[in-house]
Amino acid sequence: MIEIPLPALLLGLLFGIQHATDADHVIAVATIVARTRRFSAGALVGAFWGIGHTVTITVVGTLIVVFHVAFPPAVALSFELAAAAMLILIGALRIVSAFRDTDPVPVAHLSESHAHDAERPALHSHLHAHAGVVHRHPHVHPPARLLRALQTVGPAQAARSAVVGLVHGLAGSAAIALLVLSTMRTTAGAIGYLILFGGGTILGMTAITGLLSLPLTVHAPRVWRGRQALSVATGALSVGFGVYLAVQIGLANGLLDRLTAALH
Numbered sequence: 001m002i003e004i005p006l007p008a009l010l011l012g013l014l015f016g017i018q019h020a021t022d023a024d025h026v027i028a029v030a031t032i033v034a035r036t037r038r039f040s041a042g043a044l045v046g047a048f049w050g051i052g053h054t055v056t057i058t059v060v061g062t063l064i065v066v067f068h069v070a071f072p073p074a075v076a077l078s079f080e081l082a083a084a085a086m087l088i089l090i091g092a093l094r095i096v097s098a099f100r101d102t103d104p105v106p107v108a109h110l111s112e113s114h115a116h117d118a119e120r121p122a123l124h125s126h127l128h129a130h131a132g133v134v135h136r137h138p139h140v141h142p143p144a145r146l147l148r149a150l151q152t153v154g155p156a157q158a159a160r161s162a163v164v165g166l167v168h169g170l171a172g173s174a175a176i177a178l179l180v181l182s183t184m185r186t187t188a189g190a191i192g193y194l195i196l197f198g199g200g201t202i203l204g205m206t207a208i209t210g211l212l213s214l215p216l217t218v219h220a221p222r223v224w225r226g227r228q229a230l231s232v233a234t235g236a237l238s239v240g241f242g243v244y245l246a247v248q249i250g251l252a253n254g255l256l257d258r259l260t261a262a263l264h
Contacts, residue, residue, distance in 0.1 A: 012193040016200020020050070020208055024245060028087055028164050029205060031094045031238045033212045034231045035157060042213020045161045046205035052162035053205075054198030056169020065190040074262065077255040079170035084245035086167045090160070091238025098231035 019025070029049055036042045063069040184190040216227070250256040 010196075012196040013200040016197040016202075017204035018200075019197075020046075020201050020204030024083060024087060024241065025049075025168055025205070026208060027234075027238050027241050028090060028168060029161070029209050030212055031090050031234045032157065032161055032164070033209050034094065034216070034227075034234045035097075036213050037216055039210055039213050039217050041157070042216070043206050043210035045157065045213075046207070046209030047202055048158045048161035049165035049168075049209070050198070050202030050205045052165025053169050053201055054165075056166050057198055057201075058194050060170060061190065061194045065184070065187055074255065074258040076170065077249055077253055077258070080253075081246060081249045081255060083168045083170075084242045084249060086164055087238045087242030087245065089242075090164060091235040091240075091242060094235030094238065095232055098228050098235065 029046055032045050032049075033042045036045065060071075064071075184193060216230075
């Protein structure tokens with residue numbers, strides 16, 4: 001019978017929940033959550049981020065436990081730099097999209113009481129705005145079931161969250177989680193630890209993004225007018241923090257010196 005140390009497994013769960021609160025992770029998901037309008041969508045952003053993050057941790061953990069792969073410091077720092085670059089990228093994209101007319105049909109229009117066939121698209125016409133001009137013309141809404149699904153979380157948003165989680169898989173305290181693997185006496189125990197760590201990360205990030213999305217669910221004119229400012233602010237914070245991390249990793253942590261030495 002294989003014995004799996006329960007305290008170590010519980011530690012993995014707690015580490016996972018704590019890992020979700022790392023500053024770079026919260027800033028990354030906040031940039032994505034700024035696009036959402038529903039609590040369920042915000043929570044799912046965190047869930048998909050956690051899934052992507054868990055995939056990376058599981059793959060790397062398996063390489064360490066099963067194949068005894070050792071990652072040199074330069075590789076670990078490169079992972080951190082990739083996470084910083086991801087913050088800069090998603091922040092810049094968020095700022096650009098905030099100034100585009102990406103949502104020409106207001107939320108009030110979508111939530112207005114009118115018939116939506118559950119199975120087929122609905123063709124109708126009433127007042128709405130395009131680029132700040134209020135006017136009327138016929139248009140088609142998707143079927144009600146598809147509309148409800150799109151209002152929860154779109155495929156692009158889910159993929160974006162998962163990819164960011166993948167890149168952030170080795171950032172911050174995840175390194176501490178992988179170090180604990182060396183204390184596990186069995187492969188089954190190490191795998192169990194990884195699973196619980198991933199589960200804790202998913203739970204923690206789902207709770208965080210759900211809470212972050214709550215202010216965006218308020219259907220008040222002032223809140224919706226402030227969405228663009230919020231989007232720009234989260235994007236700028238993501239870019240700024242990403243640049244700060246990149247400088248720290250490249251200069252203070254010595255990645256630039258290590259890469260220079262390797263090239264020579």
